[in-house]
Amino acid sequence: MALNILDRQTFIRELHEIVTPTHPVLYAKYLKGRDIQLKNIEQALFAVGRNVFIYGERGVGKSSLAATAANEWMKNQADADPNTYIDIACSPDSTIYGLVGNIARQATFKSRILKKSVKSSFGINLKWITYKRDNEKIELDFTKELNDLSDCIELLKEVESLYHFPLIVVVDEVDQIKNPVEIERLANLLKQLGDKRVDVKFIFTGVAKTLDEILGSHRSAARQLETIELPKLSWDARWDIAKDALSHFNVKIDDDICIRIAMISDGYPFYVHLIVEKLLWRLFSIEKEVTHVEWSDYYEAVNDAVNGISAELSRPYLQAVTQRSQDYEEVVWATLVADNNIGVYIKEMYTHYKFIMAQLKEKEVLDQDRFYNRVRNLLKDQYGPILAKGLKSGQYVYKEKMLRGYVRLKAEAQKIHLNIDEAKAIDDLRFKANASVKSTKYYSSKAPRGW
Ligand SMILES: Nc1ncnc2c1ncn2[C@@H]1O[C@H](COP(=O)(O)OP(=O)(O)O)[C@@H](O)[C@H]1O
Ligand SMILES: [Mg+2]
Known part of the structure; x- marks a missing residue:
């Protein structure tokens, strides 16, 4: 449907589903340029005892990859509701017992078995979880009762048995945990989960250049980790975000403007989303029917984007x-x-x-x-x-x-040209953008220097 005839509510709803500068992408159709990583994660999740660790710079899309991979996994489980994977955010004072307790609490609430029978006293007879149910404590706080790693393993084993499929847990920004004692505990937990064959799957994310920055000397303890270093987004992925969003609203955008958005976003999808969000708002507010993005719309959107940055x-x-x-x-x-x-x-x-x-x-x-x-x-x-x-x-x-x-x-x-070879660089990109076959070599190439 054309952009300007949408009612405001519909526009806002659709805009925020497609353009998400302030939160991670949750669905594969909106996650651009990460097919290989998604496939690798899926394969790793099939292997018992293997967990995934996504690391890279801030803003490259780690949380998005983790959330989408977790959602895709849940979607493929016969009994699972999508979007019900377990999601944990770390902070500097997070502890591993707190993390395991939190997983158990969320899992208990989310599991289908307990949804049906949380109030009844019969059902599975588990040490930790049944005890809580018998006492009708809905506020399930396991953390205080966890004394050592064997408790954690035992509890996670129970959590595992609540589900008909391997449960998936996203632990976001694990680099926030700086305490060496907790990091050692995490490494040991992962090792023991593997040794004891507990089928709870972890996807960790962390801001780091190397995994050693986070796990340090404990890296070898977590040998079973599938590590994914996330690079900046490729050119084609950057402009797919822009093209797809605009085409959803039946607005055409010239390759030159798309190239520009891809260039100035510097490989950070956040900037692409932000510019496109502002652009769509601009176009939506124009009284007459809009079919095309003009350069002036683009520059206004860039200005709005700059002003809207935190x-x-x-x-x-x-x-x-x-x-x-x-x-x-x-x-x-x-x-x-x-x-x-x-x-x-x-x-x-x-x-x-x-x-x-x-x-x-x-x-x-x-x-x-x-x-x-x-x-x-x-x-x-x-x-x-x-x-x-x-x-x-x-x-x-x-x-x-x-x-x-x-x-x-x-x-x-300010419409400043930055690169001495800018005209040539744009010509190169324009030529390649129009090439009839999308050459992966070009599209995944790095930005010319100085962009
Ligand atoms: N592959 C992608 N395709 C489209 N948008 C993405 C992609 N990866 C991330 N984003 C968007 O980029 C922004 C930053 O992503 P996020 O996953 O929060 O990064 P990180 O966790 O690495 O800091 C979010 O607005 C998100 O919606
Ligand atoms: Mg993140």
Whole structure:
């Protein structure tokens, strides 16, 4: 149905089902570019004793992959209701006993058996769970009674027996747990679950560059982990999000605009969702029938997106650019040339800085020394910090990778061209976008540097 004839309620409902900047994707049809990972997780879940660990940068889509994989798994179980997998969020004070207690509580409420018979005194006779039911304590708090790992295993065995299929548990952001005692306990729990063949499946997610950052020396204890390092989203996946959302509302979008959205999102699906959400709102508010996205709609959406970004994400940027000298913003834009993985030398930034300044005729151009000085300041707390030192001496990288996407968006809102080879890069992408066969090699390729 055309966008503008939808009533407001329907529009809002459909918009938020498809475009989800503030929460993880839950269904495979909306999860783009993660087919291989979904397949690997599914295969791992079939193996008794094997659990899954998804790790990667903040915002790449770990929680989405975990939630979708869990949902898909539940969907394929004859007796399961979709969306009833167990979901645990970690915090710095989470404990493993708390985690196991929470799993048991959720599982007890969610299991079909107990839904039918939670009030009756007969049924399965389990040490932990029956005890609670006989006492008619609906507020099931197992945590306090768990004294050691064998208790945890015993309880999870009971939980397992409530279900006709292997139960799935998503433990999100396990990297939040920093206490080494708890981490060791987690590693041992996983090992014992495998040894005792308890068929409760875990999908963990964690913000980390390597699994060792989270599990440290205990990694070997959890040998049975299927580890999935999640890279940034590929080009095709980024623009599939945009294309699909717009085509749902029967709006056409030029490849050039899609390319632009894919580029400035910097591989973070969050930014794609955000821009598309703002774009759809803009189009919906236009009085006449809309069939096409115009460039002006796009730029307005980018502006709205920038304004709608949380303070948490924008704080370092604002801190850096609100210096008294009023010449930091262009310096920060020039740092965009720092690729996420490969560091960049200050000299390269200065070349880009001059390219940017050529577009802003009325502003004074900093000489090399002053520019270098400002870039070095961006390493300091009171200037963000925006940058960190790279692996090689003299090289810089972004301190928080996702911030780079925000900086990109800020520059885009001012219609700043960032890359010296921009015209060529766009031509390349346009050519490939129009190629009749979607070549996986191209579509999964990395962004050209400086985007
Ligand atoms: N593969 C994907 N396809 C479409 N949207 C995605 C995908 N992965 C993540 N998203 C979206 O990106 C944002 C961040 O995803 P999330 O799973 O919360 O990341 P993380 O857990 O790594 O921080 C969310 O808005 C989510 O809806
Ligand atoms: Mg997450």
